[in-house]
Each structure stands twice: as C-alpha cells, then as structure tokens.
Amino acid sequence: MQVILIQDVDTLGQANEAVKVKNGYARNYLIPRKLAVEASPSNLKQLEEKLKVKARKEAAMLAQVKQVIAALQSGPVKIGAKTGTSGKIFGSVTALQIARAIKDQKGYEIDRKRITIVDEVKELGTYKSSIDFGGGNVAEMEFEVVGE
Template sequence: MEIILIQDVDNLGGANEVVKVRNGYARNFLIPQKFAVEASPSNLKQLEERRKQIEKKEKKMLSAINEVIAKLKEGALKIGAKSGTSGKIFGSVTSLQLARAIREQKGYEIDRKKITLPEEVKELGAYKATIDFGNGHSTELEFEVVAE
C-alpha cells in the first residue's frame, strides 16, 4: 500500500514522502496514529501543493539568510572587555557577548547557541566565529576584542 507520511518516521522516511509499506502496518499503525494518510489522487494533489508552498518558504528564508550574511560580513564587530596591562582580559568573551554585540551593532537577533567560537577568547585582538543558520548555511564572523 502506498502512503504519504505526514511526519518523520524512523526507518521509513521523512515528512511529505510517498512510501510503500505493508497493508497491515499502514492500516493498523501509521494511519490511526496520524503518521500517514493513504496515497489517493486527491491526497497526492494536496502533497504537491504542500511541496510548492514549502519550496516558496525556503526560497524566502534563503534570501533572508543571504541578506543577513551580507550584512554581517560588512565589517568587524568590536567587543569591549576589561583588560590588564599585558593584553589579557578579565574572564573571556563568550557567544552570549557576541550575540549581544551583533544585536547592538548590526541590528540582527541571532541565537547564541548558533554561534561557535573556535578557541577561548582571553586576550585582546582579532578573532573569527562561525554562525550556523541551519540547512547547511553558515558564515564566518570577524570580531575584535578591544580594551574598555
């Protein structure tokens, strides 16, 4: 029996996929649990329409991500930190401070969990961080730690 998966099912497939399974598995488990619907002609038309809408949404999201990436690459962020005379800062610069600096200086709200620092930032100087937007899109962000 052919069915259309409504949501991801382990070892079977992802949402909006048409898969072939045994009749009993579909009728007794997948359809009653609302994991799938039967692949009738009307349901296949709805699936095609849903795929078109998802594709449009992804294009919009991709253009927004590219706009943010372009804006972030325009210049290096400056993060102020208290430091000693030797150039070492008290504490370290974290992804939270970086997210705040992006919000204040660039005007974009980026979740701190998406920001990855390759090393601990404990001295004044220039560094790079990676921002992961998901769906395989990421960018490197240059920032500079300066004395307050």
C-alpha cells in the same frame, strides 16, 4: 497500497513522502495511529501544494540567511572588555557577548548557541568566530576586542 506519511516513520520514510506499503500495514498500523493517510488524488494534490509552499518558504529563508551572512562579513564587530595594564582582558569574551554586539551593531538577533569562537579570547585584538545557521549555512565572522 500507496500512502502519504504524515510523520517520519523509521525504516519507511520521512514526513510528506508517498510510499507503497502492504494493505494490512497501512490499514492496521499507519492510518489508525495517524502516521499516514491514503494516497487518494485529492491527498496527492494537497501534498504537492504543501511541498510547493515548503520550497517557497525555504527559498525565502535561504535568501534572508544569505543577507544576514553578507552583513556579518561586511566588517568586524567591536566588543568592549575591561583590561589590565598589559592588555590582557579580565575573564574572556563569550558567545553571549558576541550575540549582544551583533544585535547592537548590525541589528540581527542571533542565538548564542549558534556561535562558536575559534580561538580562546584573552587579549585585545581581532579574532574569528563561526555562526551556524543550519542547513549547511555557516558564516565566518571577525570580531575585535577593544579596551573599555
């Protein structure tokens, strides 16, 4: 019997995937637990439409991510920090400060958990950070720490 999985099932497949299983397994386990539906012609058409919509959404999202990456790489973001007389900053620059600076200067709101600072920031200067947008989309971004 061919069924369409509604949820991910270990050792069987991912959601929105048509798989062939034994009749008893489908009727006694998958369908009653709402893990799958029978692969009728109408259900297969619905699956096809669902996959088309998902592909369009992913393409739009990818275009938006590329736009954000291009804007972030266009120039460094300036982050103000209090410094001592020798140029060392008090404390260090965190991902939260970078996220706030991106929002203020570039206009994009990015979750601080997605930002990774490459080097430890303890002095004034230019540094690099990477932002993971998911799906293999990673942007390298420069930020400049300036004294307040």
